[in-house]
Amino acid sequence: MGVSAPMVGSMAESAVLFLAYNQIQDIIKYANNMKEDEELATRQLCLAGGLSGAVVSYVLTPVELIKCRLQMQGYLPELSRSGTKHRGPISLFRHILRHEGVFGLYKGHTGTVLREVAGGAAWFGT
Template identity: 40%
Template sequence: GLSSPLVGSMIENGILFSGFSYAQHLIKKVTKKSEDEPLSMAQYTLAGGIAGTGAAMLLTPVELVKCKLQVQDVEALYHHANSSAANEVANSTAQNTSRIHYKGPVHVIYNTIKNHGIRGMYRGHMGTLIREVGGGAAWFGVYELACNYMMKSSHIQNKDDLPPWKLAVCGALAGVAYNSTSFPVDMIKSRMQTEDFIVSSSGKKLGQKLGKGFVSTAADIYKSGGIRAFYKGCGITIARSVPSSGIIFVTYELLKRNFGRHEYV
């Protein structure tokens, strides 16, 4: 299941940053601001949410493939649990499901479309949409807020003058904000994508839809462990996001400084 997360990460970051830049351009156009004039924090947050909307459409199929591949080796996942929401769901699924062997991403796509049509690839889309819109707003909103604080405290007028280490700190804070707000939704989404079309101990057959929606899946998770069940593995995920989000934003800002001056694509 490694190739799908890598592809998903590249797609997500590419769409998010492109969408964020273009959303800023549109907001400035609507509000009649010049391209050099900064947006308000509320407008930056809105731009982040708009960027997340576009990302969700392409990410849902990618993450469905990732989740199905991660739960097929339930024994390995049970003994070597990872920090992601998908793997936390895999561990709980491991206790009441039989193994399903996929040869790879293409096999998952073929099997899903064969049994459930194109709509099957968008199982859990509502969760992905909520996560990306809310998470995108938090990610970019907190990043811009932190950068604004850094500029004021250092008496700097332009974000381009902030040193990389300060950009990294701002990016790290953004990563914490993103995962803190989006992790429960991601848990629900991952449960939907892994439990809907797999063989279960209750006798459901492959291809037999269980009929669980977003709200009913959330209710099941709550019944299994209360509010804490939505945050299982969240701490490690946040810790992992601190360096990765910092690196992502530093890379983005340095590339923008050296290869382009426009705020939109």
């Protein structure tokens, strides 16, 4: 599996996180009739960070689900209904889609959203 899958996941996470953060900052400025070069208050930065965390959770949940299942498949064979070990993330991704549908990729999403909202608010607020 190597380092390629975590790198791709990290790149996607960072791209979505910072794109969302910048867009949300623009929306907050627009909603408060602020100039483009005006600085946001700390509470507004926390809001932008928390909302960007919520957005990025839609990318992170499937990535982390696949990563965790790949790590645990040797310990919990029931994670694979067919009983076969998946050799990598693409194999497991296809398996989840085939057997659980798109919603299967979002198991654990609530926890990821809560973590990312709190983390984003703290990170960008400070």
